[in-house]
Amino acid sequence: MAEPRVFTLSQVAQHRSNKDCWVVINGRVLDVTKFLEEHPGGEEVILEVAGKEATKQFDAIGHSKAAQNMVLKYQVGVLEGAKVEEVDMNDDVVDMESNSKEMSAFVIKDGANYKSTSFYEFFVPLLVAALYFGYRCLTVPQY
Numbered sequence: 001m002a003e004p005r006v007f008t009l010s011q012v013a014q015h016r017s018n019k020d021c022w023v024v025i026n027g028r029v030l031d032v033t034k035f036l037e038e039h040p041g042g043e044e045v046i047l048e049v050a051g052k053e054a055t056k057q058f059d060a061i062g063h064s065k066a067a068q069n070m071v072l073k074y075q076v077g078v079l080e081g082a083k084v085e086e087v088d089m090n091d092d093v094v095d096m097e098s099n100s101k102e103m104s105a106f107v108i109k110d111g112a113n114y115k116s117t118s119f120y121e122f123f124v125p126l127l128v129a130a131l132y133f134g135y136r137c138l139t140v141p142q143y
């Protein structure tokens with residue numbers, strides 16, 4: 001994968017209007033110009049940190065996982081000297097990670113357990129019904 005472009009803080013500082021707005025979040029340089037109007041928290045809050053390091057403000061809101069993933073979409077480079085974990089946007093890594101917990105909750109049957117589960121699902125109710133009818137036949141008085 002190509003090396004990300006590296007920017008200094010003073011380069012980032014040149015993009016601080018609503019026509020050209022960059023911010024730095026967790027060492028990633030983001031061009032959020034197109035996102036300003038869409039931002040659910042309003043454009044003013046982002047414009048206040050335009051051209052600057054905005055990690056503290058971003059984290060203070062407690063942005064959702066979806067918002068954190070969105071950051072990657074607007075990345076144009078990295079801040080000089082910052083350690084940034086590289087994520088290949090062509091991979092599904094981001095989505096897979098964010099969904100893995102929820103997904104595991106749905107995986108109930110897998111591999112060898114599947115057959116034994118369906119066996120019990122079928123025979124246990126049958127056994128209960130048979131026992132009930134057996135009990136009824138033995139206890140209901142025959143006239």
Ligand code: HEM
Pocket residue numbers: 023025030032039040041042045046049054057058061062063064065066067068070071
């Ligand atoms: C630049 C990247 C940013 C992205 C992609 C982003 C994304 C989002 C998203 C998706 C939401 C909806 C709620 C959620 O999913 O968490 C949101 C809400 C919000 N954001 Fe951001 N945001 C960014 C930057 C910022 C910054 C720098 C600030 C503050 C300086 C900020 C302040 C807020 C506020 C105040 C809300 C509303 C929270 C609420 O209604 O409870 N955001 N943002």
